[in-house]
Amino acid sequence: MKLPLCFATSLGIGSVLSYKRLCRNSDEIKCRSFFGIPENFMAEPVTSYKELQANSKSMRNKMELFLMRSQRDFCNALAAHEPEASWRIDKWERKSGGGGISCVMQEGKVLEKAGVNISVVHGVLPAKAVESMNSRGKAIVKSPAPFFACGISSVIHPRNPYVPTIHFNYRYFEVDDGNGKTLSWFGGGTDLTPYYLNEEDAVFFHQMLKKALMKHGPDYYKKFKKWCDTYFYLPHRGETRGVGGIFFDDLNISQTQDETFALIKDCAEATFKAYIPMVEKHKNSGYGLAERNWQLIRRGRYVEFNLIHDRGTQFGLRTPDARIESILMSLPAIAKWEYMHEVKGGSEEDKLMSVLKTPVDWVPLTD
Template identity: 45%
Template sequence: MQDQRQRAASWFQELRDRIVLAFEDLETRHPSDKPAGRFEVLPTQRGEDGGGGLMSVMREGRVFEKVGVNWSEVHGTLSPKAQAAMAARGVPGIEADPRFWASGISLVAHMQNPHAPAVHMNTRMFWTPGAWWFGGGADLNPCIEYDEDTAHFHDVLKAACARHDDDYYPRFKAWADEYFFIPHRGRARGVGGIFYDDLNTGDCEADFAFTRSVGEAFLPAFLPLAEQRMTHDFDEADRQTQLVHRGLYAEYNLVYDRGTKFGLETGHNPDAVLMSLPPLAKWV
C-alpha cells in the first residue's frame, strides 16, 4: 500500500502541474492588453503533524479573477472529532487507531467574465490502518446558465465514467446533486457534475484508474467553456448576478463542505483550505 500511496500522490501533483500550465496558457491566449495572470506557488505545512503541499493561486488575471489549484500529501493522527466522524461513517479500525494519510488535488476557479462558469474539481486518496478509499468529482457553477455548456460538461464526465462502469455516472451524478445542494436556500449551488467518496471496490488499481480518469476529464470538460465565454460581452447587471451567485458558493463551502471542515479540523494551512472562497461576493 505504501507504493500505491506514493504513486497516487505523485499523480495528483502531476495533474496539478498540467492544469496550472493549461490555465496560464489560456491567460496568454486571451486577447487583452492586461497582463496575463500567473500562479503564485507557495509551500504549505500541516500544523504539528506531518506533510504539507503546494498552494497555487492566481488572482486578477485576464480570464480568472481567482483560481486555486492545490496539491497536498499529509499524514498524522486524526482529532477526536474527525475520528468520531469517520467511525460514524463505518471506517473499520478507526476507533482503535486514529492514524491517517491523505493526498489529493483541489481546484476552484472564479472567472472574470460572468458568462464563464465557475468550476470545482478534486480527486484524492485516503488511508487509515484499517481502510483506504478514493474520492472526488467535479461540478459546474455558472451564474448565467447555458444549456449547451451544462450538456458538454456532463457528457465529458459521463464518458469518463463509462470507461469503468456504466453505473458510475448515474450514481455519482445523483450523489453530486444531493451533496452540492444548499438546504437553507432550497437549491443547488450550480448545475452539478459528479461526486463520489469512500470508493473501495476491493481493487485499488481499478479505483485509482477511475480516479485518474475523473481528473483527466476535467480540462476537456471545462476549458472549451472557459475559452468560449471568456470574451463574451457583459454589463453591470451581469456582474451583480455573478456576485450574488458567488454568495451561494461561499455559504455552501463554509457551512456544508466536508473537505473544508476536514482541512480546518486537521490543522492544514487555513489559507489553502479556504482557497475556494471567491474574491468578491454579495448578498441581497
C-alpha cells in the same frame, strides 16, 4: 551567472517556495528545471522524487505523482488563457507531518481568482474526525487514529460572468483502524457552477464525465451524478450550487486499488478536457454591471455552501496544523449578499434558478 526569468527561494521550515512567473515558452521552461524540479512540476514534490520512483508500486506514491502531474497540466492549460496574471506557488510544510503545494492566481484579466492545490499529509486524526468517519460506516476503534491523506483540490472563479466556476477534488485516504488493519478509500468529484445557463456547456460537461465513467461500469455515472445533486445542495436556500457533475466518497470498486485509481485518473482528465474549452468559448463575451452584480450574488451562495456544508472544508478545519489559507482558497475574491433579492420572471437569471431548484438530467443516466 544570468538566472532564468523566474526564480525560487527557500526560507526553511514553514516557509514558501515562490516563483515569479509560470514557465510558458521554451526560454522560460528552464526556470523550474534550473532548480532541479522534476517533470517541470509546479514545485518539488512533498515526498522526494527519488522515493516516489523507488517505491512506484505504493498507492501513496502513485497518487502523489498523479496529483503533481494533474496540478502541472491544469495550471499550464489555464495560464494559456490568462494574459496578465501569473501563478503564486507556495510549497508549505505541515508541522504535524507532510505538506502541500498551493498554486493561486489573483486579479487576472480572465481568471479573477483561481486555485489548484495539492496536499500530502499524515499524522493522527483527532476524535471528532474519527467520529465523523465512523458515522459514514467506518470501524475505527482507536481514537486518535494514525492517518495518511493526499488530494488535489481546485476552484476557478473567472472574471467574466459567462464563464462558469468549476470545482474539482480527487483524493486518497488511509487510516489505521486500531486493530492492526489499514482502511483505505478514494473520493472526489467535480461540479460546474454557471452564472448564466448555457445548456450546450452543461450537456458537454456531463457527456465528458459519463464517457469517462462508462469505461469502468454502466452505473457509476448515474450513481455519482445523483450523489452530486444531493451533496452540492443548499437546504437553507432550497437550491443546488450549480448544474451538477459527479461526487463520490469511500470508494473502492475492486479488491485491488488499481481499478479505482484508474477511474480517478479518467475522471480528472475528463474534468480538464470539459472545462478549458468553456474558458476559451466565453472569456471574451460581453457583459455589463447587471451581469456582474448577478455573478457576485451567486458567488455569495458559493461561499455559503463552502463554509456551512462542505465536508472537505470542515475536515480541514478540524485537522491539527491545517493550512487555513489553502483550505479557504476556494472562496471568491469578491461576493455579494443583497437583501431580499428577487429575479425577474422569464429573465436569463430566472432560467438558471429554475434549473437550480429542480436538477436536470443533462444526458441519459444510462445507455
